[in-house]
Amino acid sequence: MTPQLSWYLALSAMLFTIGVLGVLIKRNVISMFMCIELMLNSVNLTFVAFSSFFRDVSGQLFVFIVMTVAAAEAAVGLGIIIAIFRNRESLDVDDASSLRL
Amino acid sequence: MQNNLLSLIIFAPLAGAAINWLVGRRLRNEQFIGIVACASVGLSTVTAFFLAFKPDGALRATQPIMDHLWTWIQVGSFRADFGLAMDRLSGIYALFVTFVGLLIHIFATGYMHGDRGYYRFFAYLNLFMFAMLTLVLADNFLLMFVGWEGVGLCSYLLIGFYLDKDEAAPAAKKAFIANRVGDWGFILGVMLIFFLTSAAGHGSISFFNKPAQDVTSALAVIGNMQPDVFNWHAIFAGGITSVAVLLFIGAIGKSAQIPLFVWLPDAMAGATPVSALIHVATMVTAGVYMVVRCSAIYTHAPTAMFVVAVIGAATALFAATIGIAQNDIKKVLAYSTISQLGYMFLACGVGAFVPAIFHVMTHAFFKAQLFLGSGSVIHGMHNEQDMRRMGGLRKYLPVTWLTMCAGWLAICGVPIFAGFFSKDQILWKVWVAGQFSLPNPLFAKGLWFVGALTAVLTAIYMTRLMVMTFWGKERFDVAQTDDDNSQVNNPDHHHERHTPHESPLSMTIPLVVLAVLSTVGGLVGVPYAISSMTGGHPENYFEQTLSPVVSPVPSNSETGEASTNELTWLSPRPQSIDGRPAVAPAGESPNVATGGETPGPEEVSQERLFALISIAIALAGIGIGWLMFNSQPVRQMPRLLENKYYVDEIYDTAIINPIEDTSREGLWKIFDLGVIDGIVNGLGRVVTYLARVVRYLQIGFVRGYAAIILAGALIIIGYFAYSGANVLRLLVR
Numbered sequence: 001m002t003p004q005l006s007w008y009l010a011l012s013a014m015l016f017t018i019g020v021l022g023v024l025i026k027r028n029v030i031s032m033f034m035c036i037e038l039m040l041n042s043v044n045l046t047f048v049a050f051s052s053f054f055r056d057v058s059g060q061l062f063v064f065i066v067m068t069v070a071a072a073e074a075a076v077g078l079g080i081i082i083a084i085f086r087n088r089e090s091l092d093v094d095d096a097s098s099l100r101l
Numbered sequence: 102m103q104n105n106l107l108s109l110i111i112f113a114p115l116a117g118a119a120i121n122w123l124v125g126r127r128l129r130n131e132q133f134i135g136i137v138a139c140a141s142v143g144l145s146t147v148t149a150f151f152l153a154f155k156p157d158g159a160l161r162a163t164q165p166i167m168d169h170l171w172t173w174i175q176v177g178s179f180r181a182d183f184g185l186a187m188d189r190l191s192g193i194y195a196l197f198v199t200f201v202g203l204l205i206h207i208f209a210t211g212y213m214h215g216d217r218g219y220y221r222f223f224a225y226l227n228l229f230m231f232a233m234l235t236l237v238l239a240d241n242f243l244l245m246f247v248g249w250e251g252v253g254l255c256s257y258l259l260i261g262f263y264l265d266k267d268e269a270a271p272a273a274k275k276a277f278i279a280n281r282v283g284d285w286g287f288i289l290g291v292m293l294i295f296f297l298t299s300a301a302g303h304g305s306i307s308f309f310n311k312p313a314q315d316v317t318s319a320l321a322v323i324g325n326m327q328p329d330v331f332n333w334h335a336i337f338a339g340g341i342t343s344v345a346v347l348l349f350i351g352a353i354g355k356s357a358q359i360p361l362f363v364w365l366p367d368a369m370a371g372a373t374p375v376s377a378l379i380h381v382a383t384m385v386t387a388g389v390y391m392v393v394r395c396s397a398i399y400t401h402a403p404t405a406m407f408v409v410a411v412i413g414a415a416t417a418l419f420a421a422t423i424g425i426a427q428n429d430i431k432k433v434l435a436y437s438t439i440s441q442l443g444y445m446f447l448a449c450g451v452g453a454f455v456p457a458i459f460h461v462m463t464h465a466f467f468k469a470q471l472f473l474g475s476g477s478v479i480h481g482m483h484n485e486q487d488m489r490r491m492g493g494l495r496k497y498l499p500v501t502w503l504t505m506c507a508g509w510l511a512i513c514g515v516p517i518f519a520g521f522f523s524k525d526q527i528l529w530k531v532w533v534a535g536q537f538s539l540p541n542p543l544f545a546k547g548l549w550f551v552g553a554l555t556a557v558l559t560a561i562y563m564t565r566l567m568v569m570t571f572w573g574k575e576r577f578d579v580a581q582t583d584d585d586n587s588q589v590n591n592p593d594h595h596h597e598r599h600t601p602h603e604s605p606l607s608m609t610i611p612l613v614v615l616a617v618l619s620t621v622g623g624l625v626g627v628p629y630a631i632s633s634m635t636g637g638h639p640e641n642y643f644e645q646t647l648s649p650v651v652s653p654v655p656s657n658s659e660t661g662e663a664s665t666n667e668l669t670w671l672s673p674r675p676q677s678i679d680g681r682p683a684v685a686p687a688g689e690s691p692n693v694a695t696g697g698e699t700p701g702p703e704e705v706s707q708e709r710l711f712a713l714i715s716i717a718i719a720l721a722g723i724g725i726g727w728l729m730f731n732s733q734p735v736r737q738m739p740r741l742l743e744n745k746y747y748v749d750e751i752y753d754t755a756i757i758n759p760i761e762d763t764s765r766e767g768l769w770k771i772f773d774l775g776v777i778d779g780i781v782n783g784l785g786r787v788v789t790y791l792a793r794v795v796r797y798l799q800i801g802f803v804r805g806y807a808a809i810i811l812a813g814a815l816i817i818i819g820y821f822a823y824s825g826a827n828v829l830r831l832l833v834r
Binding site (some may be wrong): 006020023024025027032093094096097098 | 800801802803804807808811833
């Protein structure tokens with residue numbers, strides 16, 4: 001039984017949902033960050049799946065772009081996380097709420 | 102006939118202006134600037150003379166010299182070219198505009214010596230020449246309008262030239278706004294011309310037929326239409342009469358006629374005599390040029406011609422009476438200009454287009470002479486303009502005095518001098534004007550009487566000017582009697598006694614040249630009745646040159662008395678030139694009376710009689726002026742006249758103040774502050790209030806934001822999933 005497009009999509013949806021839920025539920029910044037990466041990669045999976053399904057290479061090109069951006073974002077995000085940690089001695093996102101009114 | 106030299110006439114001054122503006126302002130070298138300015142105008146003068154007088158030049162050939170540069174606008178059947186044309190009319194205009202302009206430039210190099218804005222002044226002057234020549238040489242209405250606006254702009258710049266003088270800026274604005282009122286009429290007239298010609302099948306705004314560009318002359322199209330009849334309703338009917346009246350509104354603004362004349366006197370007071378002069382000699386006659394250029398339209402619109410004649414006559418008289426009571430030497434000349442322009446329009450109104458142009462030309466000579474003379478006086482008097490503080494200048498300024506005498510005698514209409522012939526012809530043609538444009542033959546006599554009265558007044562006020570300036574006791578150190586307009590130029594010279602001095606050569610040479618022209622310039626257009634007396638050359642060269650290009654007034658079959666013959670004389674047929682029939686741009690009028698161009702003996706004797714009357718008028722005016730003012734130069738003139746009939750005050754209360762009040766109280770305080778600012782400020786306030794509510798969404802927890810993003814994403818995805826279910830279904834299958 002060859003893998004169908006819908007399998008990939010389902011897996012991707014699952015990964016994405018996990019990522020979303022993780023972002024919403026976790027309080028640890030690092031975990032949230034990983035969940036975001038998970039979401040990005042689930043989207044990558046979708047892209048690749050569709051690319052193969054439609055026999056169109058442009059989906060794979062998008063994957064590369066997403067990976068590049070994700071790498072850049074990871075660098076910036078980790079930088080921010082380190083900065084926050086230095087200031088607050090904590091990785092709990094709920095502590096970083098000083099922008100609230 | 103194509104000749105590319107024609108564009109040199111207009112572009113040489115433009116180049117001069119550019120060089121002076123870009124290079125001259127850095128060099129600040131008066132010699133360089135003066136040479137560039139004079140050379141560029143000199144170049145166009147030489148070109149204009151060459152093109153006009155060469156063997157098949159504009160003044161000799163039957164066809165105009167054309168120079169089609171590029172197609173400017175082409176939309177549908179509407180077409181406007183950037184094309185120049187020099188026919189006999191624009192040729193004569195180009196000649197005197199360039200020539201007088203050149204003399205003014207030379208004069209200005211001396212007059213403006215030492216001024217900080219030297220380069221600016223000459224750049225403006227050159228730009229003015231460019232605009233004026235574009236106006237004159239344009240081959241269609243729209244390009245003419247470009248020049249028309251261009252001279253308006255330059256006059257604004259020149260009037261407001263002295264940035265530090267209080268009265269210059271308002272005078273400049275006044276000139277600009279009064280001209281705008283007229284331009285409104287002009288541009289509407291041009292639009293209406295296009296509609297009319299389109300309705301006739303050849304939509305056009307061109308003055309000439311241009312087969313190469315497939316353009317038909319709008320004037321010819323209108324000339325082939327049925328003339329309107331004399332009828333007051335025709336003015337508002339949207340036909341030819343409406344066109345003529347709208348165009349005349351443009352001429353009213355540009356040529357300073359009632360009711361828009363108020364800008365000209367102020368313009369004179371605010372500016373240098375030089376720039377004042379360039380207006381007088383050239384720009385203000387643009388209105389006359391336009392009317393004569395459109396003679397084909399006017400000869401189809403008797404009502405409009407009547408309006409032109411009446412406004413011209415009224416302006417002539419009105420301005421002359423004001424001029425008699427002014428004390429500023431330039432203001433006298435300004436009102437005199439308005440009055441003389443009224444004369445020209447009076448002539449146009451009775452169909453005497455050729456004498457009108459003749460008067461434009463002689464007026465350019467003698468008024469330029471007088472203005473330059475007054476400039477020389479003011480220069481010699483160290484910026485004193487009040488005639489009450491002059492007197493006896495004869496022995497200090499001999500050249501100025503002698504040359505101004507020529508101008509004075511010319512404007513008064515003393516025989517041999519230029520003004521005599523043109524003025525005499527205008528008066529004569531007004532007297533014999535046919536019934537075409539006048540509802541009642543009595544009007545001709547009435548208009549003649551107004552014209553004659555104006556001639557007397559002209560002689561009186563000019564004599565007054567001369568007497569107050571050059572004769573009598575020296576009044577340089579008389580205490581100031583009136584503080585309105587004296588010593589405004591130069592406060593340092595208060596109550597100092599200084600000896601007047603003669604002007605430098607660069608100023609006196611143009612004076613002499615213009616004085617000679619004012620003396621002999623009229624001889625090109627001596628009417629038959631007078632030239633035949635001397636047994637000399639019995640041809641009116643000027644009229645013979647011009648009459649092919651203006652439309653004759655249609656003679657009316659039921660004209661009374663002896664006017665039939667006079668009409669014959671009044672409207673000569675387009676004469677044949679070089680064996681071929683001359684082509685009038687307007688086409689021949691259907692019922693031009695046939696007959697020889699030599700008038701019958703009784704008209705000749707009548708015209709001679711009128712010439713005698715003209716001489717009597719001139720001498721009487723000079724005599725009255727001399728008797729009144731020689732003994733008592735500084736006499737109190739009637740207050741009403743001295744205050745110019747309170748026209749400015751009336752305009753202030755009737756028009757300007759209401760507009761200002763409405764603007765301030767209504768438009769500014771209610772509309773601008775209330776509505777416009779209200780909308781802007783209200784928007785800001787709404788945003789502030791909304792933001793005050795919405796900011797509670799900013800809870801500050803990262804996960805909250807994430808949840809909101811998720812919700813948003815779900816909503817969007819849900820929407821697409823719902824509405825785009827088909828697409829999804831397609832994909833799954």
